[in-house]
Amino acid sequence: MDSTLLKFALPGLVVLAISTCPAVAVEQNCRFIQAKPEREACYKRQEDELAAKRKRAPAIAESNTLETLRQMRQDDDAVHRSINNICRGC
Numbered sequence: 001m002d003s004t005l006l007k008f009a010l011p012g013l014v015v016l017a018i019s020t021c022p023a024v025a026v027e028q029n030c031r032f033i034q035a036k037p038e039r040e041a042c043y044k045r046q047e048d049e050l051a052a053k054r055k056r057a058p059a060i061a062e063s064n065t066l067e068t069l070r071q072m073r074q075d076d077d078a079v080h081r082s083i084n085n086i087c088r089g090c
Contacts, residue, residue, distance in 0.1 A: 030042035 030039055030046060033039040033042055
């Protein structure tokens with residue numbers, strides 16, 4: 001059993017480690033630039049990218065929130081209908 005778990009868990013962990021490395025590398029590559037103007041330009045690009053991501057996130061989150069609320073309302077209505085169909089005095 002342990003060898004089966006190891007056989008499937010190890011490749012999964014390797015894939016996870018590889019997929020997270022590029023994101024970390026993008027954030028850390030500016031500090032290794034020796035020339036100050038180039039390093040500051042790199043930091044500025046990172047700030048701009050982060051600001052753009054933050055602007056996009058609320059718009060996406062708002063549409064997801066509305067859809068989630070709509071789905072929750074439908075689920076609540078379905079549960080309410082099923083509860084009302086239960087015979088309480090049988």
